[in-house]
Amino acid sequence: MSTLEPVEAALAALLEDVGPLDGEPLATERADGRVLAEDVMARLNVPPFDNSAMDGYALHHADAGRWLPVSQRIAAGAPAAPLAPGSCARIFTGGELPAGADCVAMQERVEVDGERVRTPPDLPAGDNRRRRGRDVAAGQRLLAAGTRLDAAALGHLAGQGITRVTVRRRPRVALLSTGDEIVEPGQPLGPGQIYNSNRPMLRSLLNRFGAEVVLVEAVPDEAEATRRLLREAAAAADVVITTGGVSVGEEDHVRHAVEALGRLDLWRLAIRPGKPLALGRLPRAEGEARFIGLPGNPVSGFVGAWLFLRPLMGALLGCPALASLPRLRARADFATTTGPRRHYMRVSLDIGADGIVARAFADQNSGVLSSCVGADALADIPPSSRVAPGDAVDCLWLRGD
Template sequence: MAELKPEEAALEALLEGVTPLSGERIDRDRAAGRVLAEAVTARLDVPPFDNSAMDGYALHHADAGRWLPVAQRIAAGAPARPLARGSCARIFTGGELPPGADCVVMQERVELESDRALIPADLPEGDNVRRRGRDVALGSELLPAGERLEAAALGHLAGQGITEVPVRRRPRVALLSTGDEIVEPGQPLGPGQLYNSNRPMLRRLLERFGAEVVRVESVPDTADATRTILAEAAGQADVVVTTGGVSVGEEDHVRAAVEALGRLDLWRLAIRPGKPLALGRLPGADGQEARFVGLPGNPVSGFVGAWLFLRPLMGALLGCPALATLPRLSARADFATSTGPRRHYMRVALEFGEEGIVAKAFRDQNSGVLASCIGADALAVIPPHSRVESGEPVACLWLRGD
């Protein structure tokens, strides 16, 4: 029997030689969730001029503590005239600070009489002023290569007037389901058959990890069909993902097909769930290699395997450090468990309170119970040959961050 390999060895084998994919330029409005292929440099100062942080009165700091005539009114978007000493300007949030002014007093602190304003004396210099370039300085790095473009980053780009961005090409993934017992929803179930829950689950996870699923297919349980479809898929995709067929049964043809077509880097891991997981390489298009990830058929094993292996693989192909590793946090176990020779990834919900984080394990951790993944905020990592008592600290991999 093949020796069980640790997860670290699997990741090393999976990511060996992986380099980021080529880049392309796309419209910023279509770039949500994409990864920058190169750094973006600021074209403008933000804000582009000194402006007021609130509604109030702009003045020279030295004139505080006296009655000042209101010399002008400055709304946001309106030009400001130079402000003479001994006067003030009515100004609104975002309005351009007039030359000669260096602070703004909020309107609630000002006493008005006709066209004059009594300014309090205790004003800090520069109060309520947003200086030019405070957020972004012209010529500075706006966003680094590898940044995933989510809401704030897209706003940052728009604030520079940028309409096109250089992003990594999305990894192309072929998602193949094996097993004649697996039926697609909408078809009648025959004796001994199950609906395919892995396909929609893994497709959503892959897309969440930044991939483009370019081929979805069911593979008949024959050696010839398995080899043919794997070879075709490797010619279309950067990564071929299969579910099922990597165990040792007579109808499990995937592992043998990978060995016949390319190479098997690793098989069978010392993790629970997900022991029958295979990693390898297949001949791809234009002399390139396609990475192969053979996930177990049990849905929970596929779910856990996707987070542990597909996510960092997509991160490497996209050159995105944020995808390369799952965030770790420490929680207090609200359960007791023990492990054998395999590391256990338990599906847990996290409760955040004043006394810290509590990890609550789903009651049934069997690899066929997909319900355990629906409310899972994290995977609690239980080392091999260990015991965790209720109340003890446990390391957790956070799943809600993408």
């Protein structure tokens, strides 16, 4: 493929025929960050009964403004007897509203004289009353399939007494680093060698995207070893990711190994950073494993992970929230000019009363990983564009997961 291709075309090819993985049961207390495989229906009304939103006095609104005897005291969790006509009940926040009462006067607005009280005459019906089922009605859909379970969703499940849910199996990923020049941190560096920054970076992002990294390997610059490790990776994982090794150099064996074992499509993308991308499939006992060859340059790998790995994991998890990054409109505090490639600039965002300002990292070179450290977003600058300070730019938000 000689011409430069848009991101959208490569992404469509990557996601072709990708469907959600199977579901598996899991204890709710262990389901943080997991994706629901099926709808969860509400078993209970929340709240289960009309209750008080305030500490105060429960009464019938027609009796407001009169002196009323206090006929009972209702604490949260205690049973409530029907309200005697012409009386009120001392009630506390969360206490069950007694039959015959339709409002609660907050205690700060009530006059107290021994065992009787007078409430404001303008008290409306329903004041400070939380109705049964106001939050959730029994039988309604509580959470939809594809929901990624966060703190609020887990609280929602707990409020129904639900202790087990069916979630998508996490995509299993093999992460292979290529090149004899790549050394793991903690090992001594030899001449011409560099430390492997891709592995911990991509592993962190993959965990964030909902995947499970089941295999990490260093791939030597040797053809047979490359084929063997790719076979092992495909047997263990749903997705095989390599960094580097898919160009046309004599020591780039990954490309030939993937072509020999399965299928490979090479893409020259109209983006900066990250022009080269390899997509393919590797055979395994059950179907095929997806193959993605990211550039070895760590900034290109970082951008490629957000653009391609995140939506792939979203498709495997059946999670629409991972399908695309949220877009924000911001004012640029920088100037730039793009050529034929779309530029993904690493920017921090300042959010203030006057809107959002995108501040670009000074050095946008694809070899400068420090440009990714404080990045809140990727400013998406179209090809053949000129941006001046103050111009509006689209930014892909990276902080939402």
